[in-house]
Amino acid sequence: MTEAATNTTTPRYPIGDLARQTGTKVQTIRYYESIGLLPQPARTAGNQRVYGQDQLDRLGFIKHARDFGFPLDAIRELLDMTDRPAASCVEADEIVRRHLGEVRRRIGRLQALEGELGRMLESCSHGTVADCRAINVLSDHEKCCATSHEPVETIPYRAPD
Template sequence: MLSIGSLGRTAGVKVPTIRYYEEIGLLPEAERSAGNQRLFNLRSLHRLRFIRHARDLGFPLDAIRDLLSLSDRPEQSCAAADTIARAQLAEVEARIARLNALKAELERMLAQCAGGTVRDCRVIEVLGDHASCAAPHHGHPDIGKGT
């Protein structure tokens, strides 16, 4: 059995995150010691590593919940897991496209800057007037994405 601190160190996850995952049902409720300390078994460690790896790959918590549910029933077809992974891949590809658009806009902004004074600075001008941008790129690709 592992204490919450040992579980966190072993899985590379902070203690508050473990508590949160337990609270929202991604991790089963831990057993308790006589002193009321949480005690986790190896199954919880494997599950937490699964969650962490899925988060590292950018999966949202709802998708992870679905993947965990699928992993609890290994006799099922993996079609649902493939669908979830394909949706995540599409999200990553969309994020890359947005990042490429942001990169291109920043490169264009810098290329047009003459390096004179702030009064004539193209960077300041473009940031002050979104209409000066070459293409739409509404916001940072990760804002509002729960990442």
């Protein structure tokens, strides 16, 4: 009876627990808050963040969607939809479809690239740099067999740990 606004049975997690339970880093959670993807949580008397179950679920959703490669603004749209559960899911569908299209395009480009790199290596005679097939292909546009020359996306080398 002493508490009214917040549900007494709701668990209250500090940020580190949220991080551990979702596999997100603490900084990332704060970053999501800073860009408005997560609402500002309650604070302790000592100014530390305290989260409830709903926030945990929301972050879980975000994490999962990020693992699927959705960009944050798509995730934002998806989250907006989960807040209106009675709405039609056509839009959600559309977002997923768009993402799938993007993934397929990326796969296509990478496969073309894979072929070219493979050919580069196969035809390398392992002599000097001057004769190196790989380097020659890069030096001279004519020597390469690419059908099209759209650049492959600028993707950072980043091992997912």
